Amino acid sequence: MWMKEFSSLLSCRLTLDTISCQNFSDVNNLDFLRDEIEKGLQIITKEMKELPVDEVMECRQKPDDILIEQLCNCCWKQCPFCAAVCTNTIEDHLPDKHSVPFHRPVIGWHRKDTKDLAIDFCTTSVASDRSFYPSRESKKSIPFKQYQTAGGKYASWSITADGSKLQYWKRFVCRFQKEVEDYHEKKFQGEGGIPSEWRKYSKEEALESLNEISSL
Ligand SMILES: [Zn+2]
Numbered sequence: 073m074w075m076k077e078f079s080s081l082l083s084c085r086l087t088l089d090t091i092s093c094q095n096f097s098d099v100n101n102l103d104f105l106r107d108e109i110e111k112g113l114q115i116i117t118k119e120m121k122e123l124p125v126d127e128v129m130e131c132r133q134k135p136d137d138i139l140i141e142q143l144c145n146c147c148w149k150q151c152p153f154c155a156a157v158c159t160n161t162i163e164d165h166l167p168d169k170h171s172v173p174f175h176r177p178v179i180g181w182h183r184k185d186t187k188d189l190a191i192d193f194c195t196t197s198v199a200s201d202r203s204f205y206p207s208r209e210s211k212k213s214i215p216f217k218q219y220q221t222a223g224g225k226y227a228s229w230s231i232t233a234d235g236s237k238l239q240y241w242k243r244f245v246c247r248f249q250k251e252v253e254d255y256h257e258k259k260f261q262g263e264g265g266i267p268s269e270w271r272k273y274s275k276e277e278a279l280e281s282l283n284e285i286s287s288l
C-alpha cells in the first residue's frame with residue numbers, strides 16, 4: 073500500500089520502472105523495503121544526472137507555454153461593476169453566468185451629479201436598496217438588487233451578495249487614493265469616504281488575504 077501511494081504521487085513526474093510494486097508484494101521487513109527503494113531511486117537519479125540539460129529542457133513544457141495554454145482558453149470577461157475577471161476556465165461558457173469568488177470595490181463609479189467616488193464592493197451593492205445607471209447615457213436607474221434586468225453585460229453575470237471584502241482591495245484604495253482621485257477627477261468623499269478601519273491593514277495582511285483566493 074505504501075509503495076503504491078509513493079509511486080502514485082511521483083508518477084506524474086517520474087516513471088518508476090526500477091521500483092515495481094509487484095516486487096514488494098510479500099515484504100514484511102521494512103528495512104529491506106527501505107533499502108530496495110533507495111537502491112531503485114539511486115539508479116533513477118544516476119540516469120537523470122546523465123541526461124544532457126538540453127534534452128531535459130526540450131521534454132519539459134516551458135513556464136511561459138504552460139501559462140499561455142492555461143490562460144488563453146479561459147473566460148476573460150470583466151465584472152460590469154468592479155472589473156474583476158471571470159474565473160471560469162472555459163472560454164465560452166454561457167449560458168452559465170460569469171462569476172468570480174472575490175469582487176473589488178467599484179473603483180471609478182460615482183454618485184450621479186456629484187464628484188463623490190463610490191467605494192462599495194459590488195457584492196455589497198447588489199444586496200443594497202440603491203440603484204445605478206447602467207451607462208453614462210442611461211436615463212433610467214436600475215435597482216442593484218435587479219442588476220441583471222439592465223441586460224447586456226449585466227445580465228450575463230452572477231454576483232453573489234455575500235458582502236465579502238478582501239483586505240487587499242481595502243489597502244489598495246487607501247494606498248492609491250490620490251492616483252485614483254486624480255485619474256477620475258473626483259474624490260472619495262461624502263458617502264464614498266474611506267472608512268478608517270480600511271487604513272489599518274499592513275501590506276503583509278493585505279497580501280495574506282490573497283491566499284484566500286488561491287486556497288479556493
Ligand atoms: Zn464585481
Ligand SMILES: [Zn+2]
Pocket residue numbers: 147148149158159160165169170171
Ligand atoms: Zn465568464
